Amino acid sequence: LAEQEPQVLARAICVLEPKDYLNSCLTGRAASDRVSMARLADAAMKCTDGRSLFDIAGLEKRLMPPLLSPLDTVGEVQAGLGGALGRLAGRPVLAMANDTWTAVVGLGAMRAGAAYNISGTTEVLGLLAGKLAAAEGLLTVDWGNGLSQIGGPSQCGGDTLLWLLDLLGAEATRPEAAIERLMARKRDSQPLLFVPYLQGERVPYWDPALRGAFLGLNRRHGPQDLAAAALEGIAFLNRSVLEAAESAAGVRAEEIRLGGGGARSHAWCSVKASVLGRDVVVPDVEEAGLLGGAVSAWTALGAFADLSAAQSELVRVARRHAPDPLLKAGYDRLYVLFRQAEGAIAPVCRALAAAGPLGVAAP
Structure with missing residues (x-):
């Protein structure tokens, strides 16, 4: 300006x-x-x-x-x-605050040691700590009342799944239903990896030139394998953010409070639970930000002693998804490959992002 x-x-x-x-x-x-x-x-x-x-x-x-x-x-x-x-x-x-802050209150995660995942067009994942903690690539913000948030927004999420569903010719007016149908189909025995950086990536890389990739494709892989790999790849990114935040803060979250449109997919909730290795808890609310605003207002008006008491009274749990021990063990192995893969393909992705169209003379 x-x-x-x-x-x-x-x-x-x-x-x-x-x-x-x-x-x-x-x-x-x-x-x-x-x-x-x-x-x-x-x-x-x-x-x-x-x-x-x-x-x-x-x-x-x-x-x-x-x-x-x-x-x-x-x-x-x-x-x-x-x-x-x-x-x-x-x-x-x-005064109130931004949409992430109010949504975290509405999820019941505004307390030290809690982790949240707002799953919308893109993913937002963060950890609440009782001290200021910093990690490379993550955002640290003082959220008041002795709490700091470490984490931040990614560039992949629900929009990534809509892209894939459109590519597969699947009905995407209710994407969660399409995902459930695909995840109910039998998958190939060979795992498939998906690096979800279709539009670059924010946390933890802040690199607009990163790009996505399916790795390990074989002739037997079908739409269900691509869909599962996409859900897993986004969850793997969440895991890398969560691990960095927990390491910096010196605390481990016992559960993940999940909200946003992605929480409607039971299959994706289960994938996230097994990838992250802890319960994924979905509160009984469609719009966590609206509930968080109401919870905050009641607290400010003196109806509750503090936000913790207000959350305990007003935020109710709808579902709890526990990790599958066998899937968790498999995902732990795949996660190692995911981290290797994203590092290995990054130089090629950057070169492709900078390349001009074919058949046009280079400047």
């Missing part, structure tokens, strides 16, 4: 998330929360040379809004707002 429309930036009071802008319209106060703005707040801090990233980029510190705890009150709804909003005058408006 500073480069393309400096006149707009010159008039800006501060930078806000969409929720914060709506809160400012309701209350007349511009503020945000420390979780959503964590990276911007880091950019405003001075480095060892006495300058911040704001200074280096030539940005003014006034662009940083006041930062609150997610459960802090921004203000009260102003009087004189039109329509139904007029009836809310005087009601408190909370």
Whole structure:
């Protein structure tokens, strides 16, 4: 914005998330929360040379809004707002946080030692620790109340499965049903590996040039083998993120709280349980973020002593998927091959990503 429309930036009071802008319209106060703005707040801090990233980029510190705890009150709804909003005058408006934070509350995983997996268009996996911990390629964010989150978003997930289902000509209006049908079919005795980096990868590699691959294809492999390998490959990436987070934090999560559209697939839940080697727990909620917002609001209003008590009371479990011991042993062996494979093919993937179309002269 500073480069393309400096006149707009010159008039800006501060930078806000969409929720914060709506809160400012309701209350007349511009503020945000420390979780959503964590990276911007880091950019405003001075480095060892006495300058911040704001200074280096030539940005003014006034662009940083006041930062609150997610459960802090921004203000009260102003009087004189039109329509139904007029009836809310005087009601408190909370700062809250981003969608991942509220979803983790809605999954009942906002506590030290808990791990979560939000399985949507892409996967998000993280571990909650009672101390700040860092690992290469993972994001560490102070989530308040003595908790830090280590993990982050991948670039593969449900969208990867939709790509595969479309490629296989499978009905994808209800992808979980298509996956269940494919996973019910008998697989070939030879395992198949899938490296799921179709659009590059975020955690833990942050490399836009990585690409995907099926490895070990034989003439007998069918659609069910491709589907199973895709589910497993995404779960293997989750495992690499979880292992790095646990090693950095010095804690092992006893279970994984799972939400998002991917949680509807019982087959994928079972794969994840066996790949990760621990129970995958699916709470009884379709939209964990909405429940997390309600749980947080009740806590902020004093209905519960803290988020832990509120989660215990309001978050209920629908299903628990335990690891299959035999599958876990097999997945442990495949995981070693997966890690070897992704490293081995990375240089080729980067070269292909940089290559131009065939039949066109190189510049």
